[in-house]
């Protein structure tokens with residue numbers, strides 16, 4: 001219980017301060033706590049990009065880069081969010097004469113790595129800072145859907161707003177999101193599809209992985225050789241080894257990459273990073289790996305045209321020609337501009353190369369937090385030891401730091 005009568009006997013702090021008693025270290029506690037709280041609020045997190053912020057960034061890119069065109073390819077289940085496609089092409093090269101790669105990201109809303117990786121790559125291509133990309137685009141075009149499941153992404157749920165697991169929906173197409181992604185596939189008729197994921201908490205391998213077909217066909221062999229090269233050049237090359245998983249035809253065919261290979265006879269791979277939604281350096285490493293994988297595919301087509309040509313020529317032999325029927329690209333004057341306004345994203349002044357903002361590692365912030373907490377404890381303990389002057393403090397559940405203060409000043 002809080003002793004009201006006792007509290008009333010305690011002089012007001014201001015009067016005590018004037019009385020020339022020893023300096024009070026509770027002000028230090030208060031300053032430290034305030035400082036810590038302010039820093040915690042201002043702490044720059046590796047925040048996951050929201051749907052609106054993504055739409056804003058795409059709008060900016062579409063309006064300022066001649067290489068990136070942005071298309072609205074359908075509405076998500078909620079009707080509030082759209083599915084966007086970024087087509088990365090050299091405007092002076094006929095896309096029909098390039099190797100077309102379709103990159104699908106974030107079918108599972110709680111796997112943000114691929115969206116961040118796609119946006120990072122698009123930013124760099126737009127800014128001209130993706131090494132080798134400009135040259136590679138003479139041979140390759142990239143079609144990237146950075147967020148197939150925007151409702152799930154904003155809710156951070158695996159499934160879409162109707163509870164459909166989109167990566168168990170290929171061939172069924174119950175989800176409007178998978179329908180939209182499939183429309184993109186049919187319009188572009190890519191020679192290669194990669195579906196980007198992260199393990200959830202049930203990560204059985206604790207590893208970054210590629211999954212490809214093991215069916216012994218010529219097409220399967222071609223995909224396998226590409227997989228081996230990715231393993232050595234992206235995985236080992238970046239110090240983040242990629243494991244490989246094979247699947248055969250008896251396994252579930254409603255996953256996007258398996259559907260693509262088995263039903264569409266289109267070479268395809270699944271990419272996974274290790275599990276974890278945590279932010280900080282580990283998250284950044286996963287994003288880097290996923291982005292490197294995308295950039296590697298773009299550059300490798302230019303460096304190894306034969307192997308990609310083999311993939312392309314073996315793919316679904318009487319391939320329907322792509323229609324490229326994607327509608328009109330959206331630029332900053334279109335509906336994306338409104339998205340950007342809503343997201344509070346300002347239009348870029350000039351196409352300046354973007355730089356990574358400096359961020360202190362999260363461990364530093366944690367260390368600081370621990371320091372503040374320890375300092376607080378030390379001061380509180382010292383106050384308690386000052387109680388030895390015969391004054392007994394009764395505290396209530398509200399913590400009662402002001403009561404300590406008053407008593408300490410008395411002592």
Ligand SMILES: [Zn+2]
Pocket residue numbers: 107108111167197198199
């Ligand atoms: Zn997934």
